[in-house]
Amino acid sequence: MSNAVVSSVGNPGKMCRDITAHTEESLFLHSCSLLVNLGDQVNQAIFSSVTEFLLLGFSNLGEMQLILFAVFLCLYLIILSGNITTVTVICLDRSLHVPMYFFLGIFSISETCYTFVSRPKMLIILLSLLRTISFINCATQMFFFFGFAVTNCMLLGVMSYDCYAADCHPLWYPVLMSWPVCGHLAATCALIGFLFSLIGSLLVFELPFCGPNKINPYFCDISPVIQLACTETYINELVIFIAGVRALMVPLTFICISYGFIVHTILKIPSPDGKRKAFSTCASHLTVVIVHYGCASSVYLRPSAKFSSNKDRLVTMTYTVVTPLLNPMVYSFRNKDVQMAIRKVIARGRFYPKAHDENTLRP
Numbered sequence: 001m002s003n004a005v006v007s008s009v010g011n012p013g014k015m016c017r018d019i020t021a022h023t024e025e026s027l028f029l030h031s032c033s034l035l036v037n038l039g040d041q042v043n044q045a046i047f048s049s050v051t052e053f054l055l056l057g058f059s060n061l062g063e064m065q066l067i068l069f070a071v072f073l074c075l076y077l078i079i080l081s082g083n084i085t086t087v088t089v090i091c092l093d094r095s096l097h098v099p100m101y102f103f104l105g106i107f108s109i110s111e112t113c114y115t116f117v118s119r120p121k122m123l124i125i126l127l128s129l130l131r132t133i134s135f136i137n138c139a140t141q142m143f144f145f146f147g148f149a150v151t152n153c154m155l156l157g158v159m160s161y162d163c164y165a166a167d168c169h170p171l172w173y174p175v176l177m178s179w180p181v182c183g184h185l186a187a188t189c190a191l192i193g194f195l196f197s198l199i200g201s202l203l204v205f206e207l208p209f210c211g212p213n214k215i216n217p218y219f220c221d222i223s224p225v226i227q228l229a230c231t232e233t234y235i236n237e238l239v240i241f242i243a244g245v246r247a248l249m250v251p252l253t254f255i256c257i258s259y260g261f262i263v264h265t266i267l268k269i270p271s272p273d274g275k276r277k278a279f280s281t282c283a284s285h286l287t288v289v290i291v292h293y294g295c296a297s298s299v300y301l302r303p304s305a306k307f308s309s310n311k312d313r314l315v316t317m318t319y320t321v322v323t324p325l326l327n328p329m330v331y332s333f334r335n336k337d338v339q340m341a342i343r344k345v346i347a348r349g350r351f352y353p354k355a356h357d358e359n360t361l362r363p
Helices: 002-009 012-047 064-092 098-129 136-166 179-205 221-227 236-265 272-300 311-332 336-359
Strands: 052-055 130-135
Touching: 012 136, 052 136, 064 098, 064 311, 064 336, 098 136, 098 272, 130 136, 136 179, 136 221, 136 236, 136 272, 179 236, 179 272, 221 236, 221 272, 236 272, 272 311
Parallel strands: none
Antiparallel strands: 052 130
16 A cells, blocks of 8 residues: 555545545556557557568559560570570580689579579569569568679679689689689689678568558569668668678779789780780670679669669669670670580580481491
């Protein structure tokens, strides 16, 4: 019993008023406690209410979506066939078992996986009304998409180092690019790529999502997803921005330095034809690098609040469709060694069955 009640024992009326006040105070505190608990439960229910996201994609284009489906399907098949052809030829032709084509094969495999993460879902969105993606699948898609994307960035840096070692230090090349070194470099690229992707995905999906669930692009990109969070995202965006700067600018700086030394070495070549051939190869490689890093930097090296759905959708289409289409053409089909290897493989496919039939016809 409270001190106010004890002090009013001699006055029954006052004692009744004190007991009533004490009871009302207790009931009020208890009600507040219940309201707080109920509010926590409601907040948890709200934060966990978003179980899927709606990918808007090209929903505003109407019947044009069928035409886009046909175009993107053809482009996707070209990308797949180009990368699969590159990997197959490199595996079958022993003359291509050198570090440069080893990294080209790894790059083609990573590029194939990179497109496979987002392209089938885009085709489904264009062809049907099924535009949703679950919370878990969205996180998984983001993790693998950026894992392979950063891996490709690192591989471009390693490939530039391989060119630098071959052109600037040809006598030391077998030591600088031995097979154990190549294996460690490829594994390091994948490890760094998926480590950056894991950090970015965790920073996005640890946030609460309580209301809007519409994503403008056709896949779970960092900028549009993090804008849907129901809390302050400044720290998360800052960490993701710093990680993006490191993932993009460090290999890009390495590429620029490597090609600077390569150009310096090419200028010392006395033959004009040799210079022209070397510059042609460098220009092809740098075209892919500029498109890849230019588009990625314009989207990811800035705050998410400045994300513009229409403009950035076009840029996103460039680095998810155009760049993977350029890679097999620039790095493979314009390469004379790869062209010769493709002819050899096709010739083997033609002559082996014929020779087999002749052997079976012999008595």
